[in-house]
Structures are given as C-alpha cells and as structure tokens.
Amino acid sequence: MRVKSYSKRQSGGVKLSANFTVAEFACHDGSDTVLISEELVALLQKIRDRFGKPVTINSAYRTAAWNTKQGGAPKSQHLLGKAADITIAGVSPLTIAQYAEFLQPGAGGIGVYKTFTHVDVRDTRTRWDSRSGSEKAVLGWPGYREASELDKAVDKLAAAGVIDSPDRWKSGNWTKRAVELLIIKMAAKV
Template sequence: MGIKTYSKARDGAVKLSEHFTVGEFACRDGTDAVPVSEELVTLLQKIRDHFGRAVTVNSAYRTAAYNTKVGGAKRSQHLLGTAADITLAGVAPLEVAQYAEFLQPKAGGIGV
C-alpha cells in the first residue's frame, strides 16, 4: 500500500473502493493531479461500513497554495494525500474520531 497519483480529468470516476471515487479526493482548486493514500481509502471504507452511512469527504488532497488559502497547517497531511476531513450525517464527529482512533491507535493526527 502507499500513495498513488491519479488524474482528476481521466480518473475522477474510478472507484478506489466500494463507496469512494478518485474525484472525492481531488483538491477543490481544480488541480488535475490527485495523490491518494490507499491506507486512507481503506480507513474511510471501514468507517463507512461500520456506521452504515455515507461518508462525505469535505477536503482531502490539497495543493500547497490551496492549503495556505484555507488556513491549513504548513506540514498538513492533506498536502501528501494522506488526510481527509469527513462528515457522516447523523453521527457525532467525536464518535467518528473515536472509531478512527480505535482502528488506528498509533496513527495520530485524528481530530474532531
């Protein structure tokens, strides 16, 4: 497993797992390159399966310029394609974060 880079234009509809496509991980600034961590996709799919609800990816990969624009940390994992800000309708963010920490107890970087 690792990070793969896709093209939003060419691969946007490609399924990375049962419920996630490349396009969901693209930078909101329209950049074509979409680096995506396979481990992140696996984690999000486990969260989706556990709660039985759609996971909305609000932000995943960010270019350096876009990360600065949105006030992201200078060393944000979003810059690498290894982070995602998500929501699940009807599930408290703390509950989602606790489950993510259960799945990856030594990963760190899980916030609410």
C-alpha cells in the same frame, strides 16, 4: 501503503473501494492532479462500513496554494494525500473520532472540530480537539468498543419486544428476579 497520483479528468470516476472514487479526494482548487493514500481509502471504507452511511469528504488532497488559502498547517497531511476531513449525516464528529481511534490507536492523526472530523494516516500518532475554535492537544479519543455477543443478543430481544431497558441488560447487573421475568417473557413469545 502507497500514495498514488491520479488525474481527476482521466480517472475521476475510478472506484478506489466499494464506496469511494478518485474525484471525492480531489483538491477544491480545480487542479487535475490528485494524490491518494491507499491506507487512507481503506480507513475511510472501514468507517463507512461501520456506520452504514455515506462518508462525505469535505477536503482530502490539497495543493500547497489551496492549503495555504484554507489556513492549513504548513506540513499538513492533506498535502501528501494522506488526510481527509469528513462528516457522516447523523453521526457526531466525536463518535467518528472514537471509532477512528479504535481503528488506529498507535498511529495517525485524529482531530475533532465542531462540524467535522479530521483523519490521517501518518506514521506517528497525534490527537487534537478544535471544537472550541482553538486547537488543543489531547491524549486520544477512547470510548468505542465492538458490540459483544451479549450486546447483539440484547438488541435482538429489544427489537422483538421481549425486553425493555437494553442498557441495563448490557451492563450485566441483573437480579435473579429480573432474569426470571426475562425467561417468563421469552417463554410467552415462543
């Protein structure tokens, strides 16, 4: 996908997707030019949709001078408009990284820090962990999986008060007696 150049003054309020505007990607040095990858916007929108909460972009496009001032890597994807450092209230940086890994398992950059997650849409694949304060390469951030039909049904029954211990029901390890008790509870609700 393409990287587009915008003017923050002229296009700052332009919506790039359902939840993101040009101004959110602007460099914090006050410069007018903003480079933004369409692929990055699409990735961030998927993350926003999944968690159902605003994604705060702490840093996206950076000019070379601002990148240097921030201690950014000399060949940072931020310089190309292909990276964002993000947070979501109530969602850990690791959880965001796990979902980003699910979305782009074979490419892109994903870095986990103490207070934010770095995501980028480079062609190659790289992963790192900087939560300790020093960057360490890692193999990736597995752990996210889409909810199965069983998971959704268990959540619905738990919300209705029919079952407790939803994790046990999602595991699939049920005894015959547990299933019988579930059927009796469900019948009582009908």
